[in-house]
Amino acid sequence: MMLTFIGAIQVLLGLALFLIGSVEAMFGFMLVSAMFGGSAALTLPALGGSSIPPVQFALVFMALRLFVPGAGQMNAVGEAARANVYLVLFVLWGAVLAFIAPRIFAGQVDVTPLRGRTEARYISEKAYLYATRPLAPSPQNITTAVYMFGTLLAGIAAHVSSRTERGRATLVRTMAVVGMLHALIGFTSVAAKGTPIADVLNIFRNANYAQLDHSWKGFVRMTGIWPEASSYAAFAMTWFVFNFECWLRRVDGRFTGPAALLLAMALVFSTASTAYVGLPIYFAFVIMRMLLFPGAVTADRVLWIGAAVLILVVVACTVMLAQPSFADSFVGLIRRMTVEKQDSFSGLQRKFWAWQGIDAFLKTGGIGIGPGSFRSSSLATAVLGSTGILGAAALLTHFLFAFKPHRLSTYAPSQSLSLSTGAACAWAMLMGVLIASIAAPSCDPGTDFGILAGAALALRGRPVLATSLRWRVPAPQQVLSPA
Template sequence: MTAMLRMTLLFSLMGGSAAIILTALGGSTIQPAIFALGFLFLKAALPGPGQAQKFQLAAQDLSFLAIFILYGIAGAFILPNIFAGAINVTPLRPIPNGYIFAAFPLSFSSQNITSAVYLLSTLIAALTGHIASQAQKSEIAIARTTATVCGIHALLGLSSVVLAGTAWVSVLKFFRNGFYAQLDQTFDGFVRMNGIWPEPAVFAAYGFAWLVFTTELWLRNVEPRWTGRGAALLTIALLISTSTTAYIGLFAYGLIIALRMLFFPGSVSMRKALVLISGGMVGLAAVLALLAFSPEAASSFADFVSKFTVDKASSASALQRSFWAKQGIDAFWATGGLGVGPGSFRSSSIVTAIIGSTGLIGCTAIFVHLLRVFKPHYRSSYLRVDNARQATGVAASWAALVMLIPATFSAASPDPGFIWGFFCGFALALRRTPTTIPNRELHSSEIGLPDAVL
């Protein structure tokens, strides 16, 4: 089970690839990791000693996620037919070269089927991740696989920039056989980083999720030689990726770590805090050196970064994304809080996508599930623990929560993704282990805040 879990996580690196292309559904793509997930589920479903108890435990922990996803799957088939023509929406797969505010009457489409399949894969990932995590020493396998995924993802991304224009590009394109829009990633001689993914935004979103998990593992001293190197390498890659998604995520995550260090002294060891500060100072020194010794190169790179980050705020793309995000709110009110079903429209925020697709039921279920995953009222969510299994579970809790930050500004559908599902499964399974720091509720006196704040 653990070996098949590691295989599936490694296959997730090929996010721009296709194991199967469903031409009957408009060319919808089944990624290699989704294909492998089916075999992982079959492995989990095989009868064996204690297997029924493992399933029961996983089902209990994931009950609210199941409500969210099963309602979403049912809604994907039923709601677009009930509310057909009630409002105009932009399809999940936008019309190529169309008007940026193009919208069509709501109707059932193949994208509803595809979205239902991906939602089901998220639930299966959470279920199998939970069951696999119950094995002894699974935290070691998860930590080392995570570090390996980070290293490979970073190296593939860096190679797409450093070796641009060489035969290596053909090797990378070989893996981009999925039915996705392969965008031009060059600007004034600069090459944007996308590795074997179709575009920099999804490359950065995937990498950021693993970066948070790996960094949290390193901060909690879980396989530090593996996780520390993986986190460092992926941080470098994301910093030079010129992706708005990456920069939003890195800034938000850096702020979260700083606030934890401020309000929960001891949550990060002094040695690792110094490493983080030193890394930031080295990065700042590198930028200053570039400005001092090569002003022209610095100016060109600044223009390049500005083009794909700050300037986007006033671009046609930003206006289009704002229009897409608003559709979720409109769909919620137009359906009386029921939603129009996943896959019925394209959003640019997972928040409004969930609101418009699954309505009040879905919003409530996913909110309660996130509370159960993160456990914000428990000390172990903030303070270091000595038990490696518990520490890995806490790291997965943070990853499941923080990886949604970039999705809040970029996700097209309400599906958080199967990687998120794995993190939820890891967190709920591994945090059941007792620790040397009691896994009890947090008291305001421990952080110096008034009771009313907590």
């Protein structure tokens, strides 16, 4: 086990917060750590060179702050564990399968390993595309199980922290600042390509992942300090939805409005298919809510959105008139990253990886071959193939309990900051799951999922039946309330 410079900084900050900081301050430290998606706090040579990302390392200090004797948080932790009970079941079942399933079904299923190539050389492009090896236990079974426990701990920590008004404000304002920084770093990584500034950013991309810097016909793909454009866009998409929903619901608009705007701009120029698929899907949800629930988006917010769209159209038309070749190239880029991607080399490989989960599910009779046993490109098929029907049912139930589709507060604004922030968490969680369902390599839903689901359960799990279970449209004065 080797500590990186990022891990060393985290040790200093984590110990300081453990000694003199509050639970909410430690929660903020964990949230900030989440933005370093291409970094490593620890490297583990004994486990095939695996690395522990900063957010997982920050969870160690979060656990100390929650579980140390005398912290006074055990009742809150117990309540959080009960609220996240289906995530607890999913993680425990997955951990059991991670250790026993690859041994029980060893050699019975051919899979593409989660990490590393199956052979040193390939006789053809097709051989590389569909490369597999017989199922066997690997270090990735252990690391994936550890990551899943990290997701659970993130959910418990978010639930404990978000129960207070201070914790709710910490979540909103921290992720607004993190969102703005994430967007600005992304723009910097593109503008500073080939300069010393890019070298400084690359210092933070020290995780043992494939750190990619692709470009296409002069367009530099936005990566920031993340391994690749798709993971950068996935993080941006999840927290854009959170900030945009908070802005729609008048939750700390001075912070969440600028954050949503910057993240939206970063997604548009990210050149990632994740962004170009995710944005239309999300805004389709917003339009459906406007049609089905009058008052779901207030009049002034509609005007602001309309103004933004109008400005975008004007800018696009100006660019098309001034630089037709640039406009054609950008449209070609979007087409390549969306409709043409499924027939590309990468698209064919990702289809094959996703199908492996279905194949493993069927060949094991619905049991699964254990987390970390194979590489997927979809959270849905990864969960089925890794944890079987029991794991899939537990995770789906946890998602539904956190999203609360039966609550009016999920679709329409509320005077309660708690309900509004919880609804924003729910929609961000939904979009995160949808994105992971077309891109995730393993069955671990990730710390962002844990944080958003845990916070949503805490913020909307209180007895609010009189105001939230009634299917009625809020009065105009309630919708337009400054709160």
